Amino acid sequence: MDEPKSGSNLEKILEAGHFAFTGELGPPRGTNVEAVRKKCAFLKGNVDMVNVTDNQTAVVRMSSIAGAKLLLDEGLEPVMQMTCRDRNRIAMQSDILGAYGLGLNTMLCLSGDHPSFGDHPMAANVHDLDSIQLIQMVRGMMDDGKFQGGADIKRPPKMFIGAAANPFGDPFELRVLRLAKKVAAGADFIQTQCIYNMPKFREYMKMSVDMGLHEKTAILAGVTPLKSAGMAKYMATKVPGMDVPDEIVKRIAGAPKEKQAEEGIKFLCEQVEEMREIEGIAGIHLMAIEWEHKVPEILEQAKLLPRPQV
């Protein structure tokens, strides 16, 4: 992050020293662009950028690039997500050129959920590159103006490059080392997996800060509101790599059913408050998961509004 390179709003926000806030939007499982525009209305002006997911949970949806372009047309700042699951390096580079050509300037490089979780479990699992190699490839396209195969790119794209990190998957000791690899590969920013275990996250951040990673990349802490006791239990027991402490599940379950969503948002706001004070945290990434309409209310309560204009 030496000088603004990409024109990305997130890059500008971070450069200006603001606490960043990004949201997320899942494209439709069909061609309903009106639904996308409707979701956009809840996010517009309330978030610095919006991640547009790439066939998340390996379920077929409208492409991230197309979704991101729809957002751009609605006046939002989209982050194109790209997984390594569905394309080889030729298609990835082609998509990156195309995305840049359409005006996209920020992307998130991911491994991608395994096809066995989705609606096409029999699909070929490409993984020509892994997420770290993808970051390296995009970096090379931008900084060296070269395709991964070595040929020169005429007018290379500029991208603000993001990566994901899960502080909680085991082995815990390896998680910060893997974050360091992503930073070394060239990640400008990091969005973490949803965080519920705050003490463990603090430990992870301390290790990251001790390695100086927060000075080389902007770490955005991931949060997802717990909408109900059922969801809390599901996240705690069924989602691999997720760490929801018992007391959090109990806290949500302890609220009357009609107040559980409210309690989930309250906990999220407390988390945001706490995260602002943790050294090395540059912002928040909110994954509302089909709760886009609640985003304005969550932001209001979490005191993340108004968003800075840069």
Add this chain to the structure above:
Amino acid sequence: MIVAERKPFDEIKAMVSNYRKVLTVGCGTCVAVCLAGGEKEVGVLNSELKIARKIDGNPIEVGAATVERQCDMEFLAELDPIIKDYDAVISMACGAGIQFMAERYPETPVLPAVDTTFIGVNRDVGWYEEKCRACGSCVLGMTGGICPVTMCAKGLFNGPCGGTNNGSCEINDDQPCAWYMIYERLAKQNRLENIIQICPANDWRNQTPRTIVQPAYTDRKAAVN
């Protein structure tokens, strides 16, 4: 070894439905060890075929032979004198053996009786595990002797992904996370620096049919061409 599984009987039966005299050929090497296509399995398949076709009122005559290796012309040559006596051949070898047989006898339909599954090891009697995808650029030296291409569900070279679940892979609790195992092994050997470095994009060498000629035999190959 190459591990294969015998195809379901109905699929084999359907393939030979138009033939009255069929030669079933086993292979005495990998598929015999993994109990899919050796001499014993030839006998079992032939009995099944005879009984089923008899019940159908459409009897079949079956011959049996098992050669040492179907992936070697020298051994396939043993079949030369009898091959013309049959309408079709059922090969119980791996995909390589089946293709070599079909190449040797281009006028005879050669049909597969097994699905070739993987390169693997004999964990116990009747229990085989995949270990190698033959990617052609081995990284086992870096990964503590555990193959991430084969053993990681996403084939990551810079794992683990975020889905590690108490040492298991996110796709299945019974499947250990390859990168968890790699980490544990390298940590014990004090070789973690291996995976702290970024492993660059792989040079896939299994995307086109491959041929290897050992240096000592290049002249011999040139003479054939």
